[in-house]
Amino acid sequence: MTLDSDLVVGLNAVIVAVTDNRPRILTVRGSGDSTSIGPAIKALPFGPLDPRGDKTLELGLRHWVRQQTGIELGYVEQLYTFGDRDREPHGEWGARRVLSIGYLALVREADARVTGDAGWEDAYAFFPWEDLRSGKPSLIDRKLTLALQDWVASGAESSERSSRQERVDICFGLHGTPWDGYRVLERYELLYEAGLVRESWFDHDLAAHGNLDVAPSVEHRLIPGLAMSLDHRRIVATALGRLRGKIRFRPVVFELLPDEFTLLQLQQVVEALAGVELHKQNFRRLVDRGGLVEGRGKLHFQTGGRPAELFRFRHGVLRERPTPGVGLPGLKRPGL
C-alpha cells in the first residue's frame, strides 16, 4: 500500500474457538511494549487495509489472518468500526488517523493449528468478571464493587453520581438489577472510564512512557484481567457481547463444534460463551424439540457414564423458524 495517506484503516480479527470448556481468542504478540519486562502483551491479528489491493474488507482481513496465524477463516462477521481519535495509538502510525474495523470469526477447535507467534488465550483471562459459571467470582466481585462505588462517589455533582450509579447497577447487576450477559462492551467501557483497566492509563501516557507500566498508586487499583494492545480488548469485548447475543437467535454455535456432537458438548460450548450454567434437561428440550438438532442414531462412549447419542445440526430448522438459536435462560422477557 502507499504510505502517503493521512488515513489508515486497520482490519482486526477476533477469532474464537472453544476448547476444554473455555472460549479462546487467537492472539499474536503485541507491539508497543518494547521497553517492558514480563510476558509480551497480546494483540489481535490485524493489518491495514490495502485500498488498491483488497477487493473487499473481508478479503483483506483473511489475508492478514492467514499471514499472521496460518488460519484460513470460515465464518466471519463484521462487528464495529472504531475511530475515536483519543483512543488511537500514538506514534506508531505517525500523524495518520487510524480506524479499526473489528471482525468476529468462529473456528472449530480441530482447525485450531496456528503458526508463528500466534496462540490461543482464554477469553476470560481478559474479562474475568464475565465468567459466572461458578457463581459470581467473589474476589473480583468484591474488589470490583468497591472500586466502582469509589468511582460513583467521585462524581462531581449529585446528578452525575446517580447516573453513574445507574450505569453500574445495570452493567454489573447490582441492587436488584439482573445480570445481562450481553453487555460485555458496556461493562468494559465503564471500567475503562473508571480507570480500572490498564488501558485507561496507558492510552494517554503511551506517547510519554513508551511502555505499558503504570504508577504503583494506579496499579493496585486495577481490576484483574490481561490488558491488550491498543483498543484490542475493546474489540474483543464487542465480539463476546455480539456472540452472546447472536447464539440466542442464530445457529452460530455450530460453527464452533464438529459435525457430530453430543448434547452435553453443545451445552458446554454455549455455557462457555455465555458464561453461565444451564439446566441440562431443559437445554436438551430446547434444542431437541426445537428442531435445532437431529439424532444420528450413533452413540458416543467417552462420557464417563451412560453413552450419549450423537447429534448434528438440523439444517431444515432454517426454513421452519425465524430465529433458530440455542437460547439462554433467565432472561424473562415479557417483551419478545
Add this chain to the structure above:
Amino acid sequence: MTLDSDLVVGLNAVIVAVTDNRPRILTVRGSGDSTSIGPAIKALPFGPLDPRGDKTLELGLRHWVRQQTGIELGYVEQLYTFGDRDREPHGEWGARRVLSIGYLALVREADARVTGDAGWEDAYAFFPWEDLRSGKPSLIDRKLTLALQDWVASGAESSERSSRQERVDICFGLHGTPWDGYRVLERYELLYEAGLVRESWFDHDLAAHGNLDVAPSVEHRLIPGLAMSLDHRRIVATALGRLRGKIRFRPVVFELLPDEFTLLQLQQVVEALAGVELHKQNFRRLVDRGGLVEGRGKLHFQTGGRPAELFRFRHGVLRERPTPGVGLPGLKRPGL
C-alpha cells in the same frame, strides 16, 4: 480535509422518524443522475470523514447532517461499514477507495423540520415488499415471486438452484417458511443479486452511461421501489433491519415518540417500523404489565372514541429487565 489521500471514509446517516403511521427516511438530492430526466434520485445525508478535524466518527456524522439538513441528531448508532470495491461509486472520487460507514439515527416527528433540499420519504417507497400491514402486497408479491423463481431457475447447476431456492424461501417466507421481518438487508441483497433492483444495473454501468437509466428489457423486470444513490438503499435496508431487531429488546421506540403518548400511538409506531399489525389488547398487556410504560393519569381526547390515557416511558424498567423491548409477536422462538 486533504485531498492527497488514496482512501476516503464516507459517513452516512439513516435518519428515521415516524409520522402518520409511516416510517420516514430523511433524504437529500442525490448526485449522479445529471443526465437523467424525471425526479431527482434520493441520497442519504453523507460526507467524508475529516481525518484531522473530526474527533470521533459520530461527531463527523453530526456535522454533515447538521450542514445538509439542519437537524441536530439525538440517538445515533453505528450500523455497518461497507467497502466492497465492486459496489462503490465510479468516477466521483477519482481513483480513491471509498468506505461507507452507515449510521442509524432516530428523531421525533416534532423535531423533523429540515432545511435546504432535504426531505422526508416514506421508507416503504424504497422497500414496498417490507410493509405487510395490510397483508402481503399482492401485486408485488406476485411479480416478486415470479421474478425470483426465474432467478432460481437460471442457476447454472442443480446445487446452485437449490441453494438459491432456499435463500428465496427463507428471505421471502415462501413454501411454508415463516416471514422474518428482521431480514431486510438479506432480502435487498438477494434482489440486488438477482438483478431485480435498479442499483444492480447501474452500479456496473454508471461509468459508461453516466446516468441511471437501464435498458427497456431490464426495466420491465425491475421490482417496484425507488432506487437511491450509490449503495444508500443498502444502508437503509441495514438500518431498517437493525431497528426492527432492536425494538424487540431495547426501548428505542421511545426515541421516536413525544414524551407523553397514548398506547395506540406507541403501537402504531411499532407497527410502522415492524411492517406488521399487532393485536391491540395483547400489545397493551405487553407494555403495561411489562413495566415499560406508566400512566400519567391524564387523558387524550383526540381519539375519535373514548379518550385514551397518556403514558410515558418508565425509566425504571432499565434496572428491572435485561431486555426491555416492545416485542413483536408471532416469532415463536422456543429458543429464546
Add this chain to the structure above:
DNA sequence: CTCTATTATGCTCATTACGAGAATAAGGAA
C-alpha cells in the same frame, strides 16, 4: 336526548413455553 360509530380498556380461556427437579437408563470401575 338518544342512538350510533369509534376507540379504550378490562377480562377470560386455551395453549404453549419455562424453570426446577424427580425418576429411570446405561455405561465403566471397584
Add this chain to the structure above:
DNA sequence: TTCCTTATTCTCGTAATGAGCATAATAGAG
C-alpha cells in the same frame, strides 16, 4: 454385584402468548 457417572424421559407448577368477548367513555348525527 454395587457404586458412580452421565444420559434421557417425564411431571408439574408458573408464567407468557394468542385470540377474542365484553364493557366503558367519548363525539357526532338525528
